[in-house]
Amino acid sequence: MNVAQTKRIVLGITGGIAAYKAAELARLLVKQDIEVQVAMTEAATHFITPATMQALTGQPVLIDQWQDDKGMAHIHTSRLADAIVIAPATADFIAKLAHGLANDLLSTLCLARNCPLLVAPAMNRQMWSNAATQRNLQRLISDGVTILGPANGMQACGEEGMGRMLEAEMLAQDIVALFQPKLLAGINILITAGPTYEAIDAVRGITNRSSGKMGYAIAQAAIELGAQVTLVSGPVALAKPSAAQAVDVTSAAEMLEAVKQHVAHADMFIGVAAVADYRAARQNKQKLKKSDANLTLELIPNPDILAYVASLPKPPFCVGFAAESEKLHEHATDKRRKKKIPLLAANLAQNAIGSDDNELVLFDDAGEHVLPRADKLTLARALLRHAIALYRKGSK
Numbered sequence: 038m039n040v041a042q043t044k045r046i047v048l049g050i051t052g053g054i055a056a057y058k059a060a061e062l063a064r065l066l067v068k069q070d071i072e073v074q075v076a077m078t079e080a081a082t083h084f085i086t087p088a089t090m091q092a093l094t095g096q097p098v099l100i101d102q103w104q105d106d107k108g109m110a111h112i113h114t115s116r117l118a119d120a121i122v123i124a125p126a127t128a129d130f131i132a133k134l135a136h137g138l139a140n141d142l143l144s145t146l147c148l149a150r151n152c153p154l155l156v157a158p159a160m161n162r163q164m165w166s167n168a169a170t171q172r173n174l175q176r177l178i179s180d181g182v183t184i185l186g187p188a189n190g191m192q193a194c195g196e197e198g199m200g201r202m203l204e205a206e207m208l209a210q211d212i213v214a215l216f217q218p219k220l221l222a223g224i225n226i227l228i229t230a231g232p233t234y235e236a237i238d239a240v241r242g243i244t245n246r247s248s249g250k251m252g253y254a255i256a257q258a259a260i261e262l263g264a265q266v267t268l269v270s271g272p273v274a275l276a277k278p279s280a281a282q283a284v285d286v287t288s289a290a291e292m293l294e295a296v297k298q299h300v301a302h303a304d305m306f307i308g309v310a311a312v313a314d315y316r317a318a319r320q321n322k323q324k325l326k327k328s329d330a331n332l333t334l335e336l337i338p339n340p341d342i343l344a345y346v347a348s349l350p351k352p353p354f355c356v357g358f359a360a361e362s363e364k365l366h367e368h369a370t371d372k373r374r375k376k377k378i379p380l381l382a383a384n385l386a387q388n389a390i391g392s393d394d395n396e397l398v399l400f401d402d403a404g405e406h407v408l409p410r411a412d413k414l415t416l417a418r419a420l421l422r423h424a425i426a427l428y429r430k431g432s433k
């Protein structure tokens with residue numbers, strides 16, 4: 038599915054060092070079949086060239102309000118847009134937006150719009166925390182403008198703090214989300230993702246090769262569809278979807294605790310985490326010393342988080358995952374029955390772990406449904422559509 042098809046956004050670039058990330062953002066949006074019309078302030082052209090943006094979007098870049106053939110660029114460009122995204126938005130441009138100024142093409146375009154406006158601030162941490170900037174942002178929020186980020190981290194000026202623009206990938210996700218039909222509006226979804234890490238001693242542990250990509254893709258797809266998402270994640274190297282309530286955990290025991298804390302509000306629980314089946318019976322506080330003797334490690338079983346949730350007196354609609362290395366049908370059917378869950382998504386571990394795409398087979402009361410090989414976000418969207426149909430049927 039690509040509901041973003043035929044959507045058109047105006048990507049407004051203002052004069053900050055994060056302007057270089059706008060090139061990647063444009064590329065990612067074009068890849069999702071979104072038509073991108075770039076409009077830059079004069080200051081932005083000092084950071085990134087219009088030629089770069091034109092090459093990436095295939096459209097001439099708008100800069101000067103006096104150079105338009107038809108003389109009404111601010112009206113017709115904003116009329117054609119499904120959304121305007123300002124990335125990066127400087128403190129100065131945010132101030133202009135907050136006060137309704139229209140003294141260049143981009144600010145005029147924003148004022149003349151009748152579509153959603155999304156703003157990705159990027160500035161030095163002191164400029165960000167300045168009372169004037171915060172006041173302007175509050176004004177924008179109450180005017181219905183969506184603020185994306187900023188993030189905390191290292192800044193171009195060498196300082197560290199709030200004000201970094203969100204990464205292009207995250208911004209692209211938020212923009213695509215805007216165009217998805219909100220099938221899951223009002224639904225709370227609790228998701229576990231990634232591996233768990235079971236410590237043996239101060240530096241060693243048991244884990245697995247789960248990357249967290251499938252769970253994070255499901256979180257992202259659920260947000261796109263309007264759900265409130267709580268993402269309980271084991272240690273992974275992925276950026277969190279910005280709209281998810283994120284809970285970081287390490288071990289299976291911590292994951293279970295986090296799930297217990299949040300499950301009461303969940304309408305749906307999706308256990309994607311590759312929870313370690315066993316943990317060390319004893320965890321040494323200090324690093325174990327090497328010796329010539331054999332070492333036997335005693336392992337004890339971890340709690341099954343999905344089975345725990347599914348057996349609650351009033352369980353949320355539960356979706357499980359199964360990664361098998363063989364006999365997919367047999368093991369998946371057996372697992373679904375044992376864990377007493379209405380829907381189980383199974384895949385072959387050798388196809389799935391760590392990769393960007395996958396193939397899923399869904400098992401439910403009606404039988405088997407194959408979701409053919411695709412990237413994990415596409416699969417996540419298809420899985421959620423299937424899950425929501427079953428959830429709605431069950432709750433009638």
Ligand code: C5P
Pocket residue numbers: 229289307308309310311312313314339340341342343344356357358359360372
């Ligand atoms: O039994 P198996 O580990 O193959 O089951 C996989 C499914 O069960 C996944 O949905 C996984 O998130 C969940 N699970 C769990 N807690 C465990 C083991 C698996 O929630 N301890």
